[in-house]
Amino acid sequence: MILPNKYIEPSQSLFYLGAITLNIIERKRISLVDLWIGFKKNTKEKISYTRFLQTLVYLYGTGIISYTKEGEIYNENIKN
Amino acid sequence: MVVYSKRIMISNIINAIISTTEMKFQQTFVSFLEVVCKYNGLKFEKVQPANGDSKNDGWIPEKNIYFGMYSPNDPNISQIKSINKKLYDDLGGLCEHVYVKGEWGKEINKFYLIVNTHDKDFPADPDRMIDQTIKEIKEKYKKEFVVEVIIAKDIKHFLLDSDIELIEKISNYLDVYNIEQEFSIPEVVNFIDEYMKYLATKKIEIPSTDYSRIKVEDKIKLNNLDERHDKILNLIDASDKIDKYLEFVNSEGIDMSNYENLKNFIIQKYTHLTINYSGNELYDKLLDELIYDSMMDSRAVILEAIVVNIFIKCDIFQKE
Secondary structure: OOOOEOOEOHHHOHHHHHHHHHHHHOOOOEOHHHHHHHHHHHOOOOOOHHHHHHHHHHHHHOOOEEEOOOOOEEEOOOOO | OOOOOHHHHHHHHHHHHHOOOHHHHHHHHHHHHHHHHHHOOOOOEOOOOOOOOOOOOOEEHHHOEEEEEEOOOOHHHOOHHHHHHHHHHHHHHHHHHHHHOOOOOOOOOEEEEEEOOOOOOOOOOOOOHHHHHHHHHHHHHOOOOEEEEEEHHHHHHHHHOOOHHHHHHHHHHHOHHHOOOOOOHHHHHHHHHHHHHHHOOOOOOOOOOOOOOOOHHHHHHHOOOHHHHHHHHHOHHHHHHHHHHHHHHHHHOOOOHHHHHHHHHHHHHHHHHOOOOOHHHHHHHHHHHHOOHHHHHOOHHHHHHHHHHHHHOOOOOOOO
16 A cells, blocks of 8 residues: 555555655645645546545654644654 | 356356346246256247247246246345245246146146346245245145246356356357456445455465566466467456556555455465466366355456456466
8 A cells, every 4th residue: 555566556655645745745834725735736646535644644654744733734854 | 169167157157147137037047948958858948928928938848847937127126025926926827827728738747936136145035925825826726746936046056066068058058258247346346345255264375476577468378378368368358447446446545455365365376276287277277266156146257357457467377
């Protein structure tokens, strides 16, 4: 599920979707809704909201992203 | 004649029969009976239903065995009351023609009512309506004969015990290989969920795989699968559908572990069979071993499509 293999297209793996997500977040703090809108625009294939949430869980679980008390998401490795 | 997996052939025959309704079901099942009777040295007499069939959907004259068939268009109609009514009308009507009007063989030794419940089991009959109806008709005409109500999908038990030669004849006569074997992604989801119940008690090892692949044509030659060449290529579209299923599962974030388990089970089964088999025989034996008894009522083509998909991805059969 995380890495692509013969049965998971690269564009559907969490690894790839995570990279897309980080590209959208960049150096800013972003709300969940704005991030989801940006995610949909930047993924060529139709990825469900469930899959998007799984991507966030993967990024959060690996310590790559975090969130503020107000619910804004940011790149843990690039703090403002 | 190329011999394919016996169980796959049986599954295709059952699907060819139970996927039909009304007149088409009757025609298909009559064709089935014709082949079986001829193989056993008996003559089956078809009865054209046009202008009334005198309550006889077909019979074996030398044995006075009669058949009735029931497959309503709406599968939800096949409840016990409607089956019972059909039995009462058909058997009662047949007795009237045979014992009162002196038609057909003038005697009934056996009567079989074939009911198409599609993929469902026989409906519950706690009030024993079927037995009551049979008893009532026998008492009315003061005759004794055998009556059985059989569901169409249970012919698999008969076919499992039959020679491969008979199964091939039935497959050819019903033209099962030319019947459209379309299936949808929800059907793949259901198929895999059902297969998980079968795998629930089985130990499945996780195989080691790599990313190398070779072309399908080369792989067929390398593994001496020339006799399965056309069959595998015919299933390329079905295999693409499995890829679409995987795309769907991954894009929706649905748990892939069921598919992973099935894939690993297939690879494990293949690895075990390579000890004693190779080539076409290995391919057939693999399919035979993957189909379990109650699975034969469902779409074996989905299982074949998954096997071919794994074959194309080079997780089974040699690639060098």
